[in-house]
Amino acid sequence: MLPKFLIRGIFYVLVGWYALWINPFGIYDKSDLATQDAVYRLIAPFYDSAARDNILVILLTEDAIRDLYDWQVIAANEWPIRYADHGYLLGRIMAFKPRAVFVDVYFRQERSTDDSFRRMQAVLERFSKHYPVSLYFAGNFPGMSNSPIQKRLMEVGTLTINGWDGFGRAYPLKIGDAFTSAYLLYREACLGSEPYYSCHKKRLHEVSVKSGHALSIYWGSREPRPLFPEYRHRQTPCIGSEGVGWTLWGMARNLWHGLLGNMAETRERCVYHQTLFANELIGILKQGSPQQKTRLKKVIQDRIVFYGVALDGLHDVVSTPVHGQLPGIYLHAMALDNLISLGGNYIHASDDFIEYLSMGLWAGLALTFAWSVCRLEQRAPETYAKSAKTNPCAVSFEMLRHPVRWLRESSRSHPKTTLFLLGSLVVVLICGMLFVVLHYEPVNSVAFIGLLGTIALVRDSRLETAFVERFQCLQKWVRKVFGFRRRVDVRDDGESEL
Template identity: 30%
Template sequence: MKGIEDYARQLAQLILMCRRPRQLLHRVGVGFVRRWQLLLGYFASFRDERLKTVPGYLVAWATFSRMVVISVALIIPAWLLEVVDPFGLSGAVERHSQKIVQKIAAPFYPATAQSRIAVVLIDEGALAVRGESWPPRYLYYEEVVRRIAKQRPSAIFLDVLVEDRRSYDTSLPLAQKALEETLKETGVPLYLAVLDGGERNLFAKVPGTHLAMAGWSGHGADYPLLVDGPHRFGAMPSVSDNRCGTDSLPTAAFALYRQLCERGENKSCGEALAKIDIGAFCAPMVVQWGYNVAPQVRARDLLAASQCAPSEVSPGTRLFDSARILWSSLLASFDKESEAQGRQTCPYTLTVREEDLSSARVRGLLKDRVVLVGTSLAGIHDLVASPVHGQLPGVYLHAMALDNLLTWDDHYFARAEGTPTLLVLGLLLAWVSAALIRANPARLDFLLHAFAAVLVLGVSAFFYLVLHRPPLDWLGLLLIFELARRILEASANRRQPSVN
């Protein structure tokens, strides 16, 4: 009842003030002036004279002794979380930190190689038009390859495992012979998806075909460019390292990238590949995803076919998209739908449905492109998680990894050892924090938080933008800093003598 009475009283006052507009304007003006003065006073507090003593405290011996205490409170928890990873919390926070950065940076992903890659999707609609069901006849695969090869692409990758011999399908010999003739006539190299050395692939012995690994194990969410024996699909590697064995086979993205380099169709190939030094490509790739849709989608009127709306690529629009994605990430815990609203609804790579290959809209579109053929079928759970798009057919992971290679060559994004960086970052953070605490200026808490945020986010941005490394676990580091700060503050309060 008291809440209702207070609400009624405030409503009555508002009605009374509305009847006296002059008094209402006066109160509004007084309130505005008071808040403006408070704001000015807040900013003026940062001109505290004690801030000038911080440089002196930085070199004081007492500061270094306090720095040791803060370093222990910061570095030991961070090291334990990285090494022990209790309940998987540290790994989950780190992945989420990197996911947020990838989503925010996606609108600014360079479209250097977007015009050189395309995806052809086989879905239920395409099979129905051709009178096929899954799995289709062997001859169906040859027909798809032939329709693509007629447009003279740079290369074709068939991201379908053709390994099962079906006694009721007698079209295999005819399909193999027709595929050989198609590849010989067009000269287009065809790469076949395999999970082993290719012994089980039914088209592996057809002249003009090559093998590319489409599955692996032991690399988590990263995309390896070379897969050795212990990391083959289904294997149980003891450790996940970056060493390339003598039996390493290229994955789809690296095989296609190397094909373009060897044929001289990619002028920016890295020096390491030109010297046949594949050691520079041993580290698994952390795939970066693009956001903006290919301009050919609108130019070729492919909106209905790809079921998406193209994005504008002006700097203002990209900045707006990035800010919108950041805002949706901030509200993810309050609104479960906000994160979904920040996703891109269509893939970055130009997509053509298989049934549209013979249409006028697609004619000539695949020329000089690398074409990756994949499936989008309800019963085939070949899906990957994109931080920008959510769930996508697995063929898009190969396409995006190839796009990364064509964009950055051997300077693609890869992980680096983070322990030395965390040690240096922790010592620097503890050093400046100790000097600020000893100076004890006004707004100390704000200054500590601001310095920690600027330092951690700045180092993460340097890693991401300059070194092409995944950002630091900035969420976890800021949480650890806040925890250490509160522990030290509570300890200092307990040491203060009580006043009776």
């Protein structure tokens, strides 16, 4: 017969596995996202990489389109702008010789109302001949065939996988045999003949990236230095933040608002990467001073440029734990930043290893909890611990005089509470080790702590008692059946075992 504490442990294990594996009502997934958001929000002020000095985001907004139309630079006064307008802007960017340009505009089918696609293609071909700039275009989902205009784009650049399913908030690096946008740009940044100085010494080579490997994006919250303070966009009134004191203050503020449930108060208004709006780019080219034009050249030259749009009607946004919703172009920029600054030590998204580890971790915690509670309950607490209710002042005095003894006796008096706290500490330490040492995204520690609290509450409950009784009956039945078969077994020599 199995001991009673082991039967209870089996009950606790099954309860946890049901919550972790079956995931009723999606509770586990929601707590998993909540854990990741909370951790990333707390540590966001500590992310400060040199890689963002190699990255630039150029945005087309409604204000930018309106200004460019008023200046008679482009032909369209609203989205979508003409293909030739894209070609004009991209040509001006390529003239500053960036290392690579990623165009986060989805060209799938040629519009019947716009016959300027060949003009855009001709502009890109002409600039590609004069300037060694690698062009990457947002492509299809895996398995989709290329359209005619996408095939023409492949004559001047590279189409990348730019959509996927089944990865949640993680950013896949390779799907099937094809690499995604961020990794292709990482090759330009760190695996070429002239890698950036900001590249991590542990390179992430192609042979190390397997299909399905995904990056859990670590978002930063520090505002970059303004490129052109005189052109600062009126919708982003940001204030610079540097120094250890500001970093600690940001973490403390996020922790305080998180404990109060006011997470909206911790949303950062300022994006992590330097951003140049398309109207600012053209405005400096047309009317800027020589100093501004020189600065603009330094801003773009040899950088990886992300060209995208930020329009209310497109809904091309990404949800982040630090900033809330951002234009989708920043997802690619932040993923590239992580790869450059972390290299082979990038933060891995949860995979099968983490799933199996979670199951094993819970089994160990549950069995340890059941055994430890049984042992602590068998030990009688000291007299002064028993008198806590009748004479709390005396117990408080003893606590100050003998803190170690008080802790020992309190653990005997309140075994479930003690083990819940110790188990929670163990969970936090293990999750921290997985994040810091093994470079995995924050594991769902909230779910584990919640399960520890659940089994502490169901201890000696009717449900647990019923399970123990049924399990003991099952043991008796199994012993009876297999014991009977053993007694009637006849040996080969004709003699019975009895």
